[in-house]
Amino acid sequence: MVDRPGEHRLVTGPQPRPGPGEVRVAVHAAGVCASDRELYDGTRAPGYVRYPVTPGHEWAGIVDAVGEGTDPALLGRRCVAEGFRACLSCERCREGETSLCTSGYDETGFTRPGAFADWLVLPARLLHLLPDWADLRAAALLEPAAVVAAAVLAAGPRAGERIAVLGAGTLGMLAVQLLAAYSPAELLAVDPRAQRAEQALESGATHARTPQATDSSGGPDGDDGFDLVLETAGAPGTAHDACMLARRGGRVVLTGMFEAGAQGIDPVHLSVSQLTIRSVFGAPPAAWSYAVRAFGAGLLDPAPLVTHELPLDGFGEAVRLVGSGDPSVGKVLLRPSMDSG
Template identity: 50%
Template sequence: MSDADTTPHTVGHAASRRCAAVRVEAPRRHGLIEHEVPAPHAGEVLIEVAAAGVCGSDVELFEGRRPAPYVRYPVIPGHEWAGRIAAVGPGVEGLPVGAAVVAEGFRSCGVCVRCRAGEPTLCTADYAETGFTHPGAFSNLLVVPSRLVHLLPAALPPGTELADCALLEPAACVAAGLLAAQPRPGGHVTVLGTGTLSLLAVQMLAAYRPASLTVVGRGDQHFALAESFGATRCVRSGDAGGLAAVDGRADLVFEATGAAVMVPLAFDLARRGGTVLLEGIAGTGTIEMDPDVFALKQLTVRGVFGAGPAAWSHAIDQLRTGVLDLPSLVSHRLPLTDYARGMALLADRPPALKKVLFLPV
């Protein structure tokens, strides 16, 4: 093998070998650092980050509320991102330098029983994920395993920029649930929440041509947007009359509020024999519910934590075919130097807030 075959190919910032990043040293302790850029090893890819999205789990990481097995301090956060390949390590094929890409966050072992069964998000090895246990995309550059990388379409939909594609990570999580639930055209669907996951679900579910697509939210600030995506009815979670009109009717309920009190509501809104997808992570809170609701209503209940390769491919296909409108879900584009402001926005959740993107500095 020649030297050219064993030396990483580079482009852009990779040649400088140093870049800026936000590093969280410990809960509520962070700083903008300049660090050495790691050269990609065999089977790895160096990415020049276009943008990284901020998730509620990033706030948990910053505030110290994320369970200990799911974070490793100090860490450069950022698991929702899009970028371009800046360099590839030895043995990497089919991923050309300069190509626009995203990548799966979960770094599954690939050899355990669950991984061999095609369920990498249930990997039995120690938890490993970009942005939580490994350096993430709140940085100009990051290194990821090439096996996790997905190429984006050469031409993005009109109005969509590469930075917007950071939302493909939550879109893949939605896709994971819908691929499992297999919604049918003409069905009745209810989506709980008006955050990023819920609005992405509205977009994808509308493509199934449901007979009804109800959105339930605490406030109405995003109802107009949900309707533009295909929602046929929007109801406030405190509107007893509005909820009564859809109670027990949904073939599929998609819950992504992250509020524990909404879980029993999801079961109430599903019809007998219906399916409930739980994608919200509450983190705290307890609920009271009828222990026989699953048996008496013969519900199918599925939890979703992350997304595997098939879900990522599906989300990218949804982007390619025009199902996903990603730019409409972004409200803030901040430089990495405004990390503290980004965390405050997610913690305070002002009414107009949608997705916050960090742009490299």
């Protein structure tokens, strides 16, 4: 439980019970990401967190109880679930864009109890079921994979295109895996951490470079730029850099979470180059379905991205690792069932 920024404690209480239309999930693993670090540090934007809160929005587990009116066939199923608690009645929700719900932001792990716990209760309608053989440790990364899937769907990649991915963190690595399935002519990974950029080659990138080795006025070595640039880092200058890497008439999708003060996009360059720019925040149901299908088909393999696994009482250490900047730190998982002794 994070009571307020910088203060957390391990709490115990009665086992939660699912209400009508709900399920209870026994959490197998939950990922710790930069958004959780922001929640802990108190830097998450106002309105996008409600203290006190149990964090945890990236997770996988097994349904172990169902509430009244919920299909009992869900019992024992491996699953992940959407985090946004959309109203389903506003115009945006009716269009299927639940991440744009006009009723206000409400998400598991930020405004609702999350998965850094033994159990999680949530509406059954949010579930996405996994195969019985699914690796739940790897499936805990399907939430960031769904965000990446939303970006890829927005980007509309085509076979034979030249594509660049800015950032080789969790989002970037997952983006490389999904984009590689479209058979691009070139798939470049860019990251200031040379070690992480090189690791992207194992995920399907054809080339890897640091920003210093990438020409800022176009593509690498001064070529004509990329058909598609997918930004995943959320660093102060990466939105600007993504636009500069795109060819004239190219497409840019911004996926990273930027903080106030990030470098702006040059409107003159945007206009003259006739770029198409999209942004992604969270993931609608279609993106979740896409990510889960890709995982089941073997097109997504998040398991190699996990570098650390800790028990729940290791939350403090997990937050430290996520914010350390150490290139050897990939995805950090909390495992409720681990013996902390």
